[in-house]
Amino acid sequence: MIRSGIYVHIPFCKRKCYYCDFNSYANMEDSFFSFKKAIIKEIKTRKEELKDIYTSVYIGGGTPNVLPPSYIEEILSEIYGNYSLSQDAEITIELNPGLIDEEKLKSYKKAGVNRISIGLQSWQNNLLKAIGRIHTVSDFIENYGLASKYFDNINIDIMYALPNQTFEDFKETLTNVIALKPSHISCYGLILEKGTMLYDMYERNEVKPADDEYELMMFHYGAELLENSGYRHYEISNYALPGFECRHNKLYWLDLHYLGFGPGAYSFVGNKRFGNIKNVRKYIDVINNDGHAVDDVDELSLEDQMSEFMFLGLRMMDGVNDNDFKERFGKSMFSVFKDAIYKNMELGLLVKEGDVLKLTSKGVDISNNVFEDFLF
Structure with a gap:
């Protein structure tokens, strides 16, 4: 049974991908240690906020594996010490290829992580470069092989409707990913978000997005191929082998409660959705002073709650x-x-x-x- 969840936001990355509008920042290594101390304090301070059995923890970003693995161990240890997790809780961490090594994987395993999500996005190096990814296809293949030694529950993220992506590119990506037999595949269409580098390039007519008909053709092809390959299409953009649906993501779609820790992380408790300060250094300062850093509160009316329940x-x-x-x-x-x-x-x-x-x-x-x- 899915109950409440915990989201941990790691706001750092090696380099910001051109399509990314998440709250993430490159070149902030000097803040890693103070961030770790602050988020641990936030986790401890808010332990009475939502008393429940937690069935999932999700560490996302940004790129969580830019942090020293010992920091992830400490963060999870603080969660285990202050929150009641179910015995079979799903503990996920997002990882970017090119920054995965055996030491980190062993550390995550030791810390209780039992599910990893790897952002491949495309099987073509020219497309990876065009969207600002730091890894190559060979990096991904090497990293996936290493990860599969330690974890049997692995998600791979892929994207379609990328600028200059051909239908054959997408077919090659899907075919090669399916051949690896990951337990879960997330397949997203590119959305050009204002404020991203890719959107700015679009505004300058430097890139052309896929038209709606072409994007829909890719979606249908992907859904059919994945289902024919044994993956259950359980959510618009998500596919899983039997028994491997992502518990944490399902709690969002089931409109259940969750706590979010870290800069820009959102929580949902009762009829309130509230988010933390986004600026990393400001978040650290406020947490050190107050123990919490809520910056945005949205109190949902009954009508709002019913609407969200339906469209989620x-x-x-x-x-x-x-x-x-x-x-x-x-x-x-x-x-x-x-x-x-x-x-x-x-x-x-x-x-x-x-x-x-x-x-x-x-x-x-x-x-x-x-x-x-x-x-x-």
């Missing part, structure tokens, strides 16, 4: 069960969202199977349009 849950291929909605809100989603549901069923975008409402294949293609109809 509909991202999963299993859809939303009305019994779960009733248990949370005391009323049926089929009455609260009667008009939105009827409209999208008439359009062939949603289908009702007993108490469950889910996207159709056509609905998945334009899911954001469907989700908008569930906003009040």
